[in-house]
Every structure is written in C-alpha cells, then in structure tokens.
Amino acid sequence: MNGAQSLVATLVDQGVDICFANPGTSEMHFLSALENPRMRSVLCLFEGVATGAADGWYRMKDTPASTLLHLGPGLANGLANIHNAKRASSGMVNIIGEHSSSHLKYDPPLSSDIEGLARPLSHWVRRAESADTIAWDAAKAVAKASEHPGQIATLILPGDTSWQEAGAPVLPPAAKPARKVPDAARIEHIARVLRSGEPTLIILANKATRGAALERAGRVAAATGARLGSQFFTARIERGAGRVPIERIPYAVAPAREFLKDFKHIVTVETKEPVAFFSYPDKPSLLKPEGTLVHPLVEADEDSALAFAMLLDALGATHTAPRLQPRIETPVPTGALNPVSIAHALAAALPEDCIVVDESLTTGRESMGLTIGAAPHDLINNMGGSIGYATPVATGAALxxxxxxxxxxxxxxSAMYTIQSLWTQAREGLNITTIIFANNSYAILKAEYANMGAGTPGERALSMIDLDRPRIDWQAMATSMGVPSVAVDTAQAFHQAMVDSTREAGPRLIVVRL
Amino acid sequence: MNGAQSLVATLVDQGVDICFANPGTSEMHFLSALENPRMRSVLCLFEGVATGAADGWYRMKDTPASTLLHLGPGLANGLANIHNAKRASSGMVNIIGEHSSSHLKYDPPLSSDIEGLARPLSHWVRRAESADTIAWDAAKAVAKASEHPGQIATLILPGDTSWQEAGAPVLPPAAKPARKVPDAARIEHIARVLRSGEPTLIILANKATRGAALERAGRVAAATGARLGSQFFTARIERGAGRVPIERIPYAVAPAREFLKDFKHIVTVETKEPVAFFSYPDKPSLLKPEGTLVHPLVEADEDSALAFAMLLDALGATHTAPRLQPRIETPVPTGALNPVSIAHALAAALPEDCIVVDESLTTGRESMGLTIGAAPHDLINNMGGSIGYATPVATGAALxxxxxxxxxxxxxxSAMYTIQSLWTQAREGLNITTIIFANNSYAILKAEYANMGAGTPGERALSMIDLDRPRIDWQAMATSMGVPSVAVDTAQAFHQAMVDSTREAGPRLIVVRL
Known part of the structure; x- marks a missing residue:
C-alpha cells in the first residue's frame, strides 16, 4: 500500500466516501488509489465546482466530502466556494497535490506557498510529510471537518508522500464529534426574557433551522409569543407545509430595520445579531433598533436541539404544540414573468421533499415569502456572498x-462563474433543474449603485453592469455540456417547464427570459 | 473628487489606462469613477479572465494593466492567473474592493483576510486607508508593477476610502523603472567560457527572447558557435522567418536530458537552469548532465540587451551578423489531423505579425518546431503551469x-477553466482565433500516469481523465457567448478555417476534432 492508497482507504474508513476531483500530474497516484471501489470520485472541470459540490454534499448529509485539487493554483480556483462553505459551517476535507519535497527547492513553475493560500480560509492546514503517517493526518482531517460547526480541513499531499510505501495505517483514537451543552444559567436568562412578554425575535441558524431543534423552537414560539426569524441567508432551512415557519429578515438595510424596529429582544441561535451585508455611506452596519438587547441562546458550537429542550423545560412548555405552516395551494399563474408570478409558479410546482438552492438574487429576493406554504422542501442559501455557489452546491446536494x-x-x-457544473450534472445524470433568470444584467448592482449614493450610472458604468452585449444564449450553453433545456416567456410556461423537468431523471435547464 | 476618482485619475496619469473588471457592490464608486474617459474598462464575467487578460496585456505592451476584483473571494478567483502572470514576470495592478473599515469589525459574510490571500502571489500588498492618500498608494502600486521584472501589486480599496473626499492627489516622486547593469567581471567570465569552444547553450528568457537582446544574442551565437535555447515555456518569443531562432528544451524529462547531454556549459539569461516541471519517482529534478557548469549571464532584474552588447564588445564581435531563421514555405497539408499536419497547417496559415498564445499541451507539444520558419510572429506560453491561462491572455493581448x-x-x-473569456472577446470584437483541440480528454494526464509509474489507469482512474461523457459541444459553447465557429476534421479544412478567420474582424472559434 502506498501513501495515496493509505490516504484513500483512511478517508473511506472514516466515512468520507466521495471525492470531487480536478486532478493534475502530481496527483496520479491518488487517481490510481481511487480504484478503491468504496470511494466515489466525481470529475469536475473547474475547481470551484469541486469545492462548491463538497459544500452541497455537507449541507444535505452533515458529513464532509473530500476534494482533490492540483497544487496552489488549483486550490486558489476552489477558494471562493471554500469561503462560502466556511461561512455555511460546512465541513470538507481538501486534498491538495504538491511537488515532492526534494523537487520543491528548485522552485519549479507550479510551486507556490500552498499553506499561505490555504490558511485564510481553512480551520486546519497540514502537510503530509510521509507515507507512513498520512493515515493519521487523514483521520485528523476528517475529525476536524466533522466537528460542529463543520470545519475546513486542508491536507497538502506531496508527490513522494503519495508514492512511497505506507505500511499499515496508524490512526489516532476515534473522537466522536460532539455538540457542546449550553450553559444552564443562560437558558434560565432566556426563559426570563421570553416570559417578560416583551416583543422578542429568536433568530435561528445552521442546525437550528431543521429537525428537532426547529420543531422545539416552534413550541417555544407557540408558548411565549416570540417570533422566529432567520438571517437573510441560511445554510439550510426545512420549510413549507407542515414545518415550523421562520420569517426572513430582509436583505436591504431599510426594510431590514423596518422588520426589526419593534423588537425589544433578539435571541440568537448558532448565529450573531443581524448586520448589513455591505457597508453604505450614511447607513448603519447594525440592523437592530437602538436599545434592543441581544441575548445569545446557543453559540455556534453548541447543541440547539438540546438547548430548546432545556428552554421548553424551563418554560414548562414541553407539551405545547408547535405552530406549523399550513399548506397553501397556489393556483398555476398565468401571464407575464415577474417576481410574484415566478414565486407563484414555484409554489405550485415544487414537489414534496425537493431541494431548492437559491442564488437568484434580484429575482428571488422578493418572492421567497410566497413559497412558505408550498409542499415541504429544503432551502439552501449562499452564506458567504461569493457568487457562483449555486450550480456547484446543487451538484453536491443532488449526489x-x-x-x-x-x-x-x-x-x-451568477451562473457564469461556475457554469462548468452543468457538465458534471450531465455526466452523473443528476436530478437537477437549473433555472436561469436571464435578465441580461448584474441587476443587483443597478440597485446597489443607487444605494451606494453613486447616483445614476453613466454609460461607462452601465456597460460594467449590463450583460446584454452579447446576450448569453443559455440553451446553447446547456447543449454544449449535454443538458437538455427549454426557454420560457410566461409564468404558465415556467410552471409547466418545472413540472416537466421532474418527469424524467437527469438534469434540465430552464431559461426564464426576463 | 472622491477616493475612487482620485484612484482612477492617478492610474491613468501613471500610464495604466485599462481595467479588466468584475465588480460588486463595494466597488460602485469605482465604477462611477470609470466614467473617466481616459480609462478603458473591460467587463469580464469571471475574475480569472480579468487577471489573465492583464497578463496578456503586459506581455504585449510591457506596461501593467489594472484589474478590479470583488473582495477576498473575487481575488481568489483571479489568483491562478495571477500565479501564471507572476511566473511570466508580468506586472499588474490589482484593485480589490473591500468593506469599509467601520463595517469590517462585524465580520459580515463576504469578509475575509484579503492581505492573507494576496500575499502568497503578490510582490506588493497595501490597504488604501484613506481617500486623501490613495493617489500616493496607486502611484506606488504602478511603480512597483512597472519594475523589471514586472511585479504583482495588489491594492485593497475599502468602501469608505472610495467614497470619501480625496482632495488634490499627492504623488510620490516619479521613479523611472530601470533595468540593472550586469556586472562587468561576469561578462568577462562568460566571454572566456564562450571562447573556450566547449559546447555551450545560452538559455534566453523574459525580455531576452525579443528585440535588441535577441538580435545581439544571435550575434554572440554566430561569433562563438554557442547554441541559443529557451525553457519549454517562455513569456514571449519573437520567432519565425527573419528572427534569430531559439531551440526549445523539451518538456518531458528524458528528451530534455537527451537535448542537454552534450553541453559542457549552460549560460542563463533572465532565468535559471532547467528543472523538470514535475517530480517523478526515480527521475531527477535537474535536467543538465552531471559535470555541466551553469553560469548566470543576466539576472532577472538586469538588462539583457545591454549585457549582450557588453558581451559582444568583450568578444570583439560587435559587427558579426546574427544567424537568422530563413523563411520555410510550408505547403498546405492534406489528410488526417495529427500533431505534424496541425503544425504544417499552422505554419502555412499564420499571417505576418500575428500573435500565438499556446496552451495546446499534448497537441502542440511536438509541433512548435515545425513553425519556426513561418511568417514572423510572437509566441506566448504559460509560465506558471496553472491551466486556463490561454483564452484570458489572448483577450488581453488582442486588446x-x-x-x-x-x-x-x-x-x-484547459479551455473549460476560463471559457467565459469568449464572451468578453465577442463584446469587445477582438481579433482572436480560438483553436480548440478537442481530444475529449486530459490527454496529458494519460502520459503522465505512466510517467509517474502509476501503471496503466484502471476504469475509475480513466474516468477522471476522459472528458468524453458527455462530449463538449464546442460550437454550441461558442454560440452561447456570441462567437462564430467552425469545426474541422482534416488538416486542409483546419488551414482553411484559420485563413478564413483572418478575413473579418472579430473573434472566431475553430474546433479541431481529434
């Protein structure tokens, strides 16, 4: 067994059984080790697809995937979606191919400071110095990535570590990842706040927006009259009919402040108090009203489900039924495409138990509220704000x-940043309906230009915002990578295209012409 | 004048009059400042296109372009081509948008350690702390980028620095970038080596592969019998009929060692002794034979043209005529496409004074030698080895x-990494003929798998190397971004397609079906 084989065997032994790979010469032994039938390897034609797919995998599985990237520049191409994954608390194990140590001293063309590139966006970085210790390193990487919240672990793999004889794997003692127990005094404090009857918003994030934690939060809300909210972006929300509904704090500063203006208390769960996404001249960064108190209930590394159980106990509300979202039957819309008709089409079309990955920015921003009573589904948002996250995350979620x-x-x-995802979706036959909202512009920037107080964009500024010269032919783009597509101009056709896309396995692309 | 306006005005005053931009919300004031008619702004739909285009611009102009990138992740997406530019000694000024300082302390979603991400691949990093000093910072960045060899300068631009009042620009004293004068004793030493008559290879790089330096190197070769060589990859070579010919050291270790085996001396000019691109088990990193002496003639920051003038003086060969490449008329090839017929088609088709950007890897590797007697042209190679460099560099070179x-x-x-370049090429109407060698695989990795001693790839390893499931439809890809295309199956059709592409302005794409 060589080092690469020891690495792959250890990854699968530790539960990491998928690798999103974009290999190069220095990773040939790793490729050979992928013959291990317990590891599924998925080829990505750009590294940002690989890291985004690993994020999508974690969002749905709560266990890390691995990526294989080619030296410093390969890692660099994956960093933007590593940033997004880090902000979403998604764990992942990145394996970065590297020159063998004896070769590095000659500073060959592809060498760079891989640790330097990895550190700003990794929680854990290690260079695997020898084949006989790589199993230990790999197990440590998986353990780190599997912590709560999920962590970015980056393991640098020199060529000689790959190809040298490894011997029998030596592993560190197994460590079951645990979520910390919240402090009992803090629970008591929150119970007092909630019993005060003063207007309170409980902001849920990360693991608290689904499963037992969400259900218990719903009981707390029902028992106390507190409202449940989320940041504008959340890693994954279980929502729709039959789920505990969560209100979304708006994106823009003015409506967010309007939304928050009457709360006396903000209780945070695996998140912090709401802040503006960007800074603007003469607008505040913090969104809460002056005088509103912020109380942390659950810190990022603590157990929300347990915290809410303790809180229900303290409130004597263990048997209170949660408020649940009723089903809202939305008629199939007709007529022109606009944010409302798009939302209605979505609400009518989304099948039970589907997954929605949202990077629709301007088009989707106003309309998510209108799908709250749709069939139950999972919603995934971009937590890091680096665009080009959706098509890779959808790829990983579908796998x-x-x-x-x-x-x-x-x-x-947004779709143009990591459009290579479509090819992997076609190759793997993934059940993904990609919906391109084609307004032929960075529409969000038109609004932000005014928000920034930069006035009305002139001709030259507009030319940096408009994508209409030439217009991207999205159906040709889909064809180029083997994904069937349809273009729609009406709300009804949009609905029909979504329904049709669910009738056969494999990817589909819908161009929504705006 | 606000900070952004002061920045843009300073850039153009200092000679940086093009900006390859992929803006976001935090750069709206910069966008507004781009209304300055002296700055040309070019929109790129992915940051790797912007940084690669800046590299291409420098390769042809020897002056830096600027890029505009959106916070840490935007910089990250541009890093792979910054790595390639750095290895090519291309200067560039990267402007990285950032949150305003008052906003950063809240750790909003898009914040990251921009300095940390920039440093591994920048020579100079600075955060512009205030609007009234940004002109100074910008002038320093341009001066740094303009040094010889070219440098990567990265200037971080917080939002408040952009929008605050700047006052009149205050600039540092102008510094004319100078190339250092080589040491006279070293010139004498090299003259002695050359007079020895022992087999000597002079390896030229960077600024020495063109203009007066190359012409003088040709005189030295004619006077002494020394041979002129280049590394396998060179930033830019003036070659073809009427130019001083340079021999290319092969890529693979065995033929490179065979090529070098009879040289007693290697003289380096703006480069180092040849090393293998990757490390392989049981193969050496250094390519020269044991006992061969390496003599630096020109260090990276010195003046090659001056060094060769001094050397000609020392050799008493100032009036020796250089050896020049005669024109080789290549008949239009017919029949099947293979590396030789492709090379012949190129040799026959390349028009005088064209620019060839080569990232053809396996297909082009054997064939460049056959274009040495083509019409004079410039050849640009990938110096850093991070693939996805060619279509962006071609974009910048065409501008x-x-x-x-x-x-x-x-x-x-390779084309798939930064395929978004095609859109910018269509938008700007650039005279670029993109030639896609479609062998539907990472063909280079098939050879490297064996070179690495990993044996014959099994089914799973092969599935990480083959791109044929699905095959990319390159004509649809070109159509999607507004570039006309043609596909060819024969050498004659390939030649004809190249000739046809020169008949009208604007981009064309040729799919060479292998």
Whole structure:
C-alpha cells in the first residue's frame, strides 16, 4: 500500500466516501488509489465546482466530502466556494497535490506557498510529510471537518508522500464529534426574557433551522409569543407545509430595520445579531433598533436541539404544540414573468421533499415569502456572498440525495462563474433543474449603485453592469455540456417547464427570459 | 473628487489606462469613477479572465494593466492567473474592493483576510486607508508593477476610502523603472567560457527572447558557435522567418536530458537552469548532465540587451551578423489531423505579425518546431503551469494589439477553466482565433500516469481523465457567448478555417476534432 492508497482507504474508513476531483500530474497516484471501489470520485472541470459540490454534499448529509485539487493554483480556483462553505459551517476535507519535497527547492513553475493560500480560509492546514503517517493526518482531517460547526480541513499531499510505501495505517483514537451543552444559567436568562412578554425575535441558524431543534423552537414560539426569524441567508432551512415557519429578515438595510424596529429582544441561535451585508455611506452596519438587547441562546458550537429542550423545560412548555405552516395551494399563474408570478409558479410546482438552492438574487429576493406554504422542501442559501455557489452546491446536494429533485435558481450573472457544473450534472445524470433568470444584467448592482449614493450610472458604468452585449444564449450553453433545456416567456410556461423537468431523471435547464 | 476618482485619475496619469473588471457592490464608486474617459474598462464575467487578460496585456505592451476584483473571494478567483502572470514576470495592478473599515469589525459574510490571500502571489500588498492618500498608494502600486521584472501589486480599496473626499492627489516622486547593469567581471567570465569552444547553450528568457537582446544574442551565437535555447515555456518569443531562432528544451524529462547531454556549459539569461516541471519517482529534478557548469549571464532584474552588447564588445564581435531563421514555405497539408499536419497547417496559415498564445499541451507539444520558419510572429506560453491561462491572455493581448490577429491554441480540458473569456472577446470584437483541440480528454494526464509509474489507469482512474461523457459541444459553447465557429476534421479544412478567420474582424472559434 502506498501513501495515496493509505490516504484513500483512511478517508473511506472514516466515512468520507466521495471525492470531487480536478486532478493534475502530481496527483496520479491518488487517481490510481481511487480504484478503491468504496470511494466515489466525481470529475469536475473547474475547481470551484469541486469545492462548491463538497459544500452541497455537507449541507444535505452533515458529513464532509473530500476534494482533490492540483497544487496552489488549483486550490486558489476552489477558494471562493471554500469561503462560502466556511461561512455555511460546512465541513470538507481538501486534498491538495504538491511537488515532492526534494523537487520543491528548485522552485519549479507550479510551486507556490500552498499553506499561505490555504490558511485564510481553512480551520486546519497540514502537510503530509510521509507515507507512513498520512493515515493519521487523514483521520485528523476528517475529525476536524466533522466537528460542529463543520470545519475546513486542508491536507497538502506531496508527490513522494503519495508514492512511497505506507505500511499499515496508524490512526489516532476515534473522537466522536460532539455538540457542546449550553450553559444552564443562560437558558434560565432566556426563559426570563421570553416570559417578560416583551416583543422578542429568536433568530435561528445552521442546525437550528431543521429537525428537532426547529420543531422545539416552534413550541417555544407557540408558548411565549416570540417570533422566529432567520438571517437573510441560511445554510439550510426545512420549510413549507407542515414545518415550523421562520420569517426572513430582509436583505436591504431599510426594510431590514423596518422588520426589526419593534423588537425589544433578539435571541440568537448558532448565529450573531443581524448586520448589513455591505457597508453604505450614511447607513448603519447594525440592523437592530437602538436599545434592543441581544441575548445569545446557543453559540455556534453548541447543541440547539438540546438547548430548546432545556428552554421548553424551563418554560414548562414541553407539551405545547408547535405552530406549523399550513399548506397553501397556489393556483398555476398565468401571464407575464415577474417576481410574484415566478414565486407563484414555484409554489405550485415544487414537489414534496425537493431541494431548492437559491442564488437568484434580484429575482428571488422578493418572492421567497410566497413559497412558505408550498409542499415541504429544503432551502439552501449562499452564506458567504461569493457568487457562483449555486450550480456547484446543487451538484453536491443532488449526489447526496439522489432520490430528491434539486431546483437550482440562479441569476445569469451568477451562473457564469461556475457554469462548468452543468457538465458534471450531465455526466452523473443528476436530478437537477437549473433555472436561469436571464435578465441580461448584474441587476443587483443597478440597485446597489443607487444605494451606494453613486447616483445614476453613466454609460461607462452601465456597460460594467449590463450583460446584454452579447446576450448569453443559455440553451446553447446547456447543449454544449449535454443538458437538455427549454426557454420560457410566461409564468404558465415556467410552471409547466418545472413540472416537466421532474418527469424524467437527469438534469434540465430552464431559461426564464426576463 | 472622491477616493475612487482620485484612484482612477492617478492610474491613468501613471500610464495604466485599462481595467479588466468584475465588480460588486463595494466597488460602485469605482465604477462611477470609470466614467473617466481616459480609462478603458473591460467587463469580464469571471475574475480569472480579468487577471489573465492583464497578463496578456503586459506581455504585449510591457506596461501593467489594472484589474478590479470583488473582495477576498473575487481575488481568489483571479489568483491562478495571477500565479501564471507572476511566473511570466508580468506586472499588474490589482484593485480589490473591500468593506469599509467601520463595517469590517462585524465580520459580515463576504469578509475575509484579503492581505492573507494576496500575499502568497503578490510582490506588493497595501490597504488604501484613506481617500486623501490613495493617489500616493496607486502611484506606488504602478511603480512597483512597472519594475523589471514586472511585479504583482495588489491594492485593497475599502468602501469608505472610495467614497470619501480625496482632495488634490499627492504623488510620490516619479521613479523611472530601470533595468540593472550586469556586472562587468561576469561578462568577462562568460566571454572566456564562450571562447573556450566547449559546447555551450545560452538559455534566453523574459525580455531576452525579443528585440535588441535577441538580435545581439544571435550575434554572440554566430561569433562563438554557442547554441541559443529557451525553457519549454517562455513569456514571449519573437520567432519565425527573419528572427534569430531559439531551440526549445523539451518538456518531458528524458528528451530534455537527451537535448542537454552534450553541453559542457549552460549560460542563463533572465532565468535559471532547467528543472523538470514535475517530480517523478526515480527521475531527477535537474535536467543538465552531471559535470555541466551553469553560469548566470543576466539576472532577472538586469538588462539583457545591454549585457549582450557588453558581451559582444568583450568578444570583439560587435559587427558579426546574427544567424537568422530563413523563411520555410510550408505547403498546405492534406489528410488526417495529427500533431505534424496541425503544425504544417499552422505554419502555412499564420499571417505576418500575428500573435500565438499556446496552451495546446499534448497537441502542440511536438509541433512548435515545425513553425519556426513561418511568417514572423510572437509566441506566448504559460509560465506558471496553472491551466486556463490561454483564452484570458489572448483577450488581453488582442486588446493590447488591436491590429494583429491572435491565434489562441488551447486544449479542450484547459479551455473549460476560463471559457467565459469568449464572451468578453465577442463584446469587445477582438481579433482572436480560438483553436480548440478537442481530444475529449486530459490527454496529458494519460502520459503522465505512466510517467509517474502509476501503471496503466484502471476504469475509475480513466474516468477522471476522459472528458468524453458527455462530449463538449464546442460550437454550441461558442454560440452561447456570441462567437462564430467552425469545426474541422482534416488538416486542409483546419488551414482553411484559420485563413478564413483572418478575413473579418472579430473573434472566431475553430474546433479541431481529434
């Protein structure tokens, strides 16, 4: 067994059984080790697809995937989606190929400071110095990535570590990842706040927006009258009919402040108090009203489900039924495409248990509220704000949940960053409906230009915002990578295209012409 | 004048009059400042296109371009081509948008350690702390980028620095970039080596592969019998009929060692002794024979043209005529496409004064030698080895030289990394003929798998190397971004397609079906 084989065997032994790979020469022994039938390897034609797919996998599985990237520049190409994954608390194990140590001293063309590139966006970075210790390193990487919240672990793999004889794997003692127990005094304090009857918003994030934690939060809300909210972006929300509904704090500063203005208390769960996404001249960074108190209930590394159980106990509300979202039957809309008709089409079309990955920015921003009573589904958002996250995350989510259809809503500007995802979706036959909202511009920037107080964009500024010269032919783009497509101009046709896309396995692309 | 306006005005005052931009919300004031008619702004739909285009601009102009990138992740997406530019000694000024300082302390989603991400691949990093000093910072960045060799300068631009009042620009004293004068004793030493008559290879790089330096190197070769060589990859070579010919050291270790085996001396000019691109088990990193002496003639920051003038003086050979490459008329090839017929088609088709950007890897590797007697042209190679460099570099080169056609030869695997370049080429109407060598695989990795001693790839390893499931439809890809295309199956059709592409302005794409 060589080092690469020891590495791959250790990854699968530790539960990491998928690798999103974009290999190069220095990773040939790793490629050979991928013959291990317990590891599924998925080829990505750009590294940002690989790291985004690993994020999508984690969002649905709560266990890390691995990536294989080619030296410093390969890692660099994956960093933007590593940033997004880090902000989403997604764990992942990145394996970065590297020159063998004896070769590095000659500073060959592809060498760079891989640790330097990895550190700003990794929680854990290690260079695997020898084949006989790589199993230990790999197990440590998986343990780190599997912590709560999920962590970015980056393991640098020199060529000689890959190809040298490894011997029998030596592993560190197994460590079961645990979520910390919240402090009892803090629970008591929150119970007092909630019993005060003063207007309170409980902001849920990360693991608290689904499963037992969400259900218990719903009981707390029902028992106390507190409202449940989320940041504008959340890693994954279980929502729709039959789920505990969560209100979304708006994106823009003015409506967010309006939304928050009457709360006396903000209780945070695996998140912090809401802040503006960007800074603007003469606008505040913090969104809460002056005088509103912020109380942390659950810190990022603590157990929300347990915290809410303790809180229900303290409130004597263990048997209170949670408020649940009723089903809202939305008629199939007709007529022109606009944010409302798009939302209605979505609400009518989304099948039970589907996954929605949202990077629709301007088009989706106003309309998510209108799908709250749709069939139950999971919603995934971009937590890091680096665009080009949706098509890779959808790719990983579809691999994680092969029996569920993924709807990937993405603006045309955003889709261009990591469009290579479509090829992997076609190759793997993934059940993904990609919806391109084609407004032929970075529409969000038109609004932000004014928000920034930069006035009305002149001709030259506009030319940096408009994507209409030439217009991207999205159907040709889909064809180029083997994904069938349809273009729609009406709300009804949009609905029909979504329904049609669920009738056959494999990827589909819908161009929504705006 | 606000900070952004002061920045843009300073850039153009200092000679940086083009900006390859992929903006976001935090750069709206910069966008507004781009209304300055002296700055040309070019929109790129992915940051790797912007940084690669800046590299291409520098290769042809020897002056830096600027890029505009959106916070840490935007920089990250541009890093792979910054790595390639750094290895090519291309100067560039990267402007990285950032949150305003008052906003950063809240750790909003898009914040990251921008300095940390920039440093591994920048020579100079600075955060512009205030609007009234940004002109100074910008002038320093341009001065740094303009040094010889070219440097990567990265200037971080917080939002408040952009929008605050700047006052009149205050600039540092102008510094004319100078190339250092080589040491006279070293010149004498090299003259002695050359007079020895022992077999000597002079390896030229960077600024020494063109202009007066190359012409003088040709005189030295004619006077002494020394041979002129280049590394396998060179930033830019003036070659073809009427130019001083340079022999190319092969890529693979065995033929490179065979090529070098009889040289007693290697003289290096703006480069180092040849090393293998990758490390392989049981193969050496250094390519020269044991006992061969390496003598630096020109260090990276010195003046090659001056060094060769001094050397000619020392050799008493100032009036020796250089050896020049005669024109070789290549008949239009017919029949099947293979590396030789492709090379012949190129040799026959390349018009005088065109620019060839080569990232053809396997297809082009054997054939460049056969174009040595073609019409005079410039050849640009990938110096850093991070693939996805060619289509962006071609974009920048075409903007730098609007009267010359650029032939961008790129493998299908490589083209997928930064394929968004095609859109910018269509938008700007650039005279670029993109040639996609479609062998539907990472063909280079098939050879490297064996070179690595990993044996014959099994089914799973092969599935990480083959791109044929699905095959990329390159004509649809070109159509999607507004570039006209043609596909060819024979050498004659390939030649004809290249000739046809020169008949009208604007981009063309040729799919070479292998």
């Amino acid at each position: 994680a949940c092969p029996d569920r259809r993924v709807f990937c809503m993405v603006g045309d500007g | 730098a030289c609007p009267d010359r056609r650029v032939f961008c030869m790129v493998g299908d695997g």
